Amino acid sequence: MSDLEFLMGTYAAHIPADRSYCTNHLWAQPHGGAHRFGFTAYAVRLLQEVYFLEWCVEEDVFLQQGQAIGALESKKAESELYCPVTGHLIQFNAALLDDPSGISADTYGSGWLFELQVDGDGLLSPEQYIRYLESVWEVTQRTIKEQLS
Amino acid sequence: MAARMAIILSQGQSQGQNHSSAKRHLEENIAAGLASDPTCAVMLIPPLYDLPPGSPAFQMLRELPGDFVLLSWLYPRAAHWTLDRHHVRGQLIETPLIETPLESGVNELREHGAQPQLPDADQPRVLDRRPAPDRRIYHLDLRTSEDPRVFVQEVRRIVAERGGALADRSAAASPPADSSHHVPAATLPARRWYPVIDYSRCTNCMECIDFCLFGVFGVDHQETILVEQPDNCRRGCPACSRVCPENAIIFPRHKTPLIAGGPGVASAMKLDLSQLFGRPAEQEVAARERDEHLRRSGRATVPSAPEPREHDILDELIDELDQMDL
Ligand code: SF4
Ligand code: SF4
Numbered sequence: 001m002s003d004l005e006f007l008m009g010t011y012a013a014h015i016p017a018d019r020s021y022c023t024n025h026l027w028a029q030p031h032g033g034a035h036r037f038g039f040t041a042y043a044v045r046l047l048q049e050v051y052f053l054e055w056c057v058e059e060d061v062f063l064q065q066g067q068a069i070g071a072l073e074s075k076k077a078e079s080e081l082y083c084p085v086t087g088h089l090i091q092f093n094a095a096l097l098d099d100p101s102g103i104s105a106d107t108y109g110s111g112w113l114f115e116l117q118v119d120g121d122g123l124l125s126p127e128q129y130i131r132y133l134e135s136v137w138e139v140t141q142r143t144i145k146e147q148l149s
Numbered sequence: 150m151a152a153r154m155a156i157i158l159s160q161g162q163s164q165g166q167n168h169s170s171a172k173r174h175l176e177e178n179i180a181a182g183l184a185s186d187p188t189c190a191v192m193l194i195p196p197l198y199d200l201p202p203g204s205p206a207f208q209m210l211r212e213l214p215g216d217f218v219l220l221s222w223l224y225p226r227a228a229h230w231t232l233d234r235h236h237v238r239g240q241l242i243e244t245p246l247i248e249t250p251l252e253s254g255v256n257e258l259r260e261h262g263a264q265p266q267l268p269d270a271d272q273p274r275v276l277d278r279r280p281a282p283d284r285r286i287y288h289l290d291l292r293t294s295e296d297p298r299v300f301v302q303e304v305r306r307i308v309a310e311r312g313g314a315l316a317d318r319s320a321a322a323s324p325p326a327d328s329s330h331h332v333p334a335a336t337l338p339a340r341r342w343y344p345v346i347d348y349s350r351c352t353n354c355m356e357c358i359d360f361c362l363f364g365v366f367g368v369d370h371q372e373t374i375l376v377e378q379p380d381n382c383r384r385g386c387p388a389c390s391r392v393c394p395e396n397a398i399i400f401p402r403h404k405t406p407l408i409a410g411g412p413g414v415a416s417a418m419k420l421d422l423s424q425l426f427g428r429p430a431e432q433e434v435a436a437r438e439r440d441e442h443l444r445r446s447g448r449a450t451v452p453s454a455p456e457p458r459e460h461d462i463l464d465e466l467i468d469e470l471d472q473m474d475l
Contacts (some may be wrong), residue, residue, distance in 0.1 A: 008359075009356075009359030009360060010323070010355070011359070016457040023427075024425075024426050024427030025425065025426060043426065046420075046422055046425065047422065049392070066427065074228050075393075075394070076391070076394070077419060077421070077422045078420070078421055078422070078423075079421065079422040079423045079426045080423040080426070080427075081426060081427065081428065082423075082427030083427075084427065140425055142360070143358070143424060143425065144388060144391075144392070144420060145388040147420055147421060149261075
């Protein structure tokens, strides 16, 4: 299966086919008995370069889906971060705490955010994620506009 | 006859009786204070930002041969790039500080605003390959002081400073200092609302053209971004100014100084994307869609009770988006 793309205006967000996705714009990929999570190109496009990242939970704890786990700030935006699926948090990517710019530099690789032990249910396939993006793109633009007016 | 320098006074829009008469008062007093000065040719024009493209005032400004002073109720950047859009081009000169104790806060801001620290200062700007002519346009923001003498003094200082440099041609072409350009308040043009691009910041990245759903932006024959359909712009929607990575898009009439061309840079304008990054995103989407369907079927939505005025603007925007058939 080949990689997918989602068009944001004229920008094509790359959606690799070798992993799963979540509706809060994270990818997930099995890694050493857990899953690694990181931002999708779609998320990074909205955020642009991240220069501040902070976690508000400890490693090695059980997290509920939707639980607030941290916050980040970029040139144009700020956001709280939420746990994408219920599971056991193994660790955060320590390299990012020193330099969060890795998030945008290597979104699908060394820019991963954390490792979470999950059962894999509730994750989206690349096709499902694309369909999800299609369904929310208009509302996303609108949400941004609403904040600005 | 001595060389005279053109002093352009851009009127304020009326904003309620008292406010506008205070503005008018200041304008009249400045004009009166300079009227007898043989080195100044004072001209009153309607509110610059609201002038339609074909306005004779732009024609007159384009024909001004040399340096001039512009006094307006706008931030210098807003006024300057509004002129530029109408091919009245030159070097933006923010005049040195007008020292009045009351305004020291504003002056401090102006000082910082003169050279904003832009994040990617090394990127080429549109202005680099389309340099403005050498002529200087001195901008004075009429909101800086309520005292006409402050402005009269500052104009005199500028004229004296530039006196030697004033070319003869400007004496020949300088317009008469009579009141023929005075426009009575009753004929003020309708208020407009559209973006103005600051080309000293713009990198021609095209984010704005991608983002705007209303076809406001376009490109010229050199593939340079421009505001092509200003009147398509949605009143009160300054969205693209936030999307612009360089904060190059100015809405001169916006209440937030940063968006209106005032001093400062991006930091104060942060989007909160929490909603999109997991804070009950799906419920949000669902609620919105539900509300939209309710609205389409003519029923009232459950109001989330924001400030009534804001709610109106929002509703308007959403309705407009709905009509667009995306
Ligand atoms: S988004 Fe800003 S920098 Fe980019 S083209 Fe538009 S005005 Fe210029
Ligand atoms: S304010 Fe809104 S409608 Fe106007 S140009 Fe910007 S994005 Fe387009």
